[in-house]
Amino acid sequence: MAEKRKFRVGLGVAGGIAAYKAIEVLRLLQKNDCDVQVAMTKHATEFIQPLTFRALSENYVLVDDYAPENPDPIAHINFSQNIDLLLIVPATANLIAKFANGIADDFLSSTYLASNAPVMIAPAMNTTMWNHLATQRNIERLKADGVHFVEPIAGELACKTVGTGKLEDVENIAAQVLQILGSRFEVSGSKFDNGSANNFEPETLNLKPQDLLGERILVTVGGTREAIDPVRFISNHSSGKMGFAVAEAAQKRGAKVTVVCGATSVAPPENVEVVKAISAEEMFRAVMMKLPETSIFIGAAAVADYRPRTIEDFKIKKTDQDILILELEKTPDILSNVSNNRHDGLLVVGFAAETNDVVGYAKSKLAKKNLDLVVANDITQPGAGFNTDTNIAAIITRDHEIELPLMSKRELADKILDEVVKFRQVSKL
Ligand code: CTP
Numbered sequence: 001m002a003e004k005r006k007f008r009v010g011l012g013v014a015g016g017i018a019a020y021k022a023i024e025v026l027r028l029l030q031k032n033d034c035d036v037q038v039a040m041t042k043h044a045t046e047f048i049q050p051l052t053f054r055a056l057s058e059n060y061v062l063v064d065d066y067a068p069e070n071p072d073p074i075a076h077i078n079f080s081q082n083i084d085l086l087l088i089v090p091a092t093a094n095l096i097a098k099f100a101n102g103i104a105d106d107f108l109s110s111t112y113l114a115s116n117a118p119v120m121i122a123p124a125m126n127t128t129m130w131n132h133l134a135t136q137r138n139i140e141r142l143k144a145d146g147v148h149f150v151e152p153i154a155g156e157l158a159c160k161t162v163g164t165g166k167l168e169d170v171e172n173i174a175a176q177v178l179q180i181l182g183s184r185f186e187v188s189g190s191k192f193d194n195g196s197a198n199n200f201e202p203e204t205l206n207l208k209p210q211d212l213l214g215e216r217i218l219v220t221v222g223g224t225r226e227a228i229d230p231v232r233f234i235s236n237h238s239s240g241k242m243g244f245a246v247a248e249a250a251q252k253r254g255a256k257v258t259v260v261c262g263a264t265s266v267a268p269p270e271n272v273e274v275v276k277a278i279s280a281e282e283m284f285r286a287v288m289m290k291l292p293e294t295s296i297f298i299g300a301a302a303v304a305d306y307r308p309r310t311i312e313d314f315k316i317k318k319t320d321q322d323i324l325i326l327e328l329e330k331t332p333d334i335l336s337n338v339s340n341n342r343h344d345g346l347l348v349v350g351f352a353a354e355t356n357d358v359v360g361y362a363k364s365k366l367a368k369k370n371l372d373l374v375v376a377n378d379i380t381q382p383g384a385g386f387n388t389d390t391n392i393a394a395i396i397t398r399d400h401e402i403e404l405p406l407m408s409k410r411e412l413a414d415k416i417l418d419e420v421v422k423f424r425q426v427s428k429l
Pocket of ligand 1: 331332349352
């Protein structure tokens with residue numbers, strides 16, 4: 001029987017504080033049949049010695065093509081053309097900018113240009129650098145070029161701020177690399193001896209459990225806009241961050257996720273289906289369309305409870321009257337409609353954004369809206385509520401409640417999903 005072929009991964013390490021995490025990624029990949037060779041930028045060597053990677057990878061670590069001790073005079077060509085995947089952990093804003101613009105002024109950036117292998121980039125940086133239009137523009141360019149991204153997550157950063165920019169969990173990075181290698185070689189088949197792609201079982205990885213595999217999750221996200229006339233609307237401060245965090249976490253745990261998305265100030269996560277719905281009415285219709293194929297509904301949107309009774313066809317003009325009265329009518333309550341029309345096995349999760357008696361109001365919402373679980377938060381507390389990257393919440397079901405401390409919305413998303421999974425397990429008993 002032919003010996004099982006190893007995946008060859010080129011691991012590029014750039015100069016960021018998260019460089020040490022590349023060591024863990026290297027180890028995880030090695031445990032999963034990968035032969036890893038490391039290339040570092042000069043700045044990366046300020047954070048970690050090449051010797052560490054050399055000892056662990058048992059391969060020469062490439063930093064500089066011209067270094068006299070470099071055993072291969074055209075290393076960037078040989079390295080780049082002998083790998084099955086180029087993985088960058090961590091990628092800095094600078095390296096991303098160089099890749100996006102085809103700048104090849106050091107070993108790693110030359111390797112990117114000289115390689116035909118799939119590329120996966122796991123960025124880590126300060127939130128402002130991550131959000132900068134230049135960085136986002138470069139990322140969009142690279143995505144259009146077919147580069148895969150393992151997006152950073154929200155959490156406490158090296159600069160002691162809380163925000164998006166933290167390197168994704170190393171297990172998830174390794175899992176996504178193996179997924180690409182697995183599917184790639186399954187497709188091409190011939191590249192493997194003994195069909196080793198079919199033997200692909202990342203069981204040595206301590207993966208985030210794929211405990212939502214088979215679930216189809218529908219999440220409402222963001223705020224709705226209720227038109228007054230062609231130029232004005234009533235809305236709220238919702239950013240969409242909490243709903244998107246839940247969507248992203250669920251997708252990473254194996255679920256197929258659809259977001260029905262109102263007005264948001266952040267982009268949706270990757271690998272989820274996005275349905276746009278601006279008003280409560282549009283959101284209601286979009287949800288009801290998707291409901292038959294949904295197994296878990298999560299209402300994270302800040303849906304307007306009332307909308308103008310009539311939408312003026314023309315812009316309302318200023319008059320001599322000091323007071324203008326708008327007549328409002330109730331919008332459909334999406335969450336109640338979902339729970340009152342539930343098919344067998346549908347789990348329904350709601351959110352309760354409150355300013356006082358948080359747990360009390362949340363419990364009455366749980367009962368009134370016939371929910372399985374409600375996530376309650378006091379939006380008046382610092383670090384909680386709209387447009388922050390963090391939240392302080394309590395998760396309430398019919399038989400228990402869990403009060404959680406301040407944490408990133410992404411961490412909270414996983415806590416909510418942990419409870420959803422427990423609920424599922426109990427209801428299946
Ligand atoms: N919700 C909904 N459709 C609406 C209003 C709210 O689906 N028309 C959902 C929200 O997505 C959230 C939950 O209901 O999951 C709580 O919304 P909230 O507006 O806080 O509750 P209400 O019952 O409207 O009560 P109140 O505004 O008085 O707190």
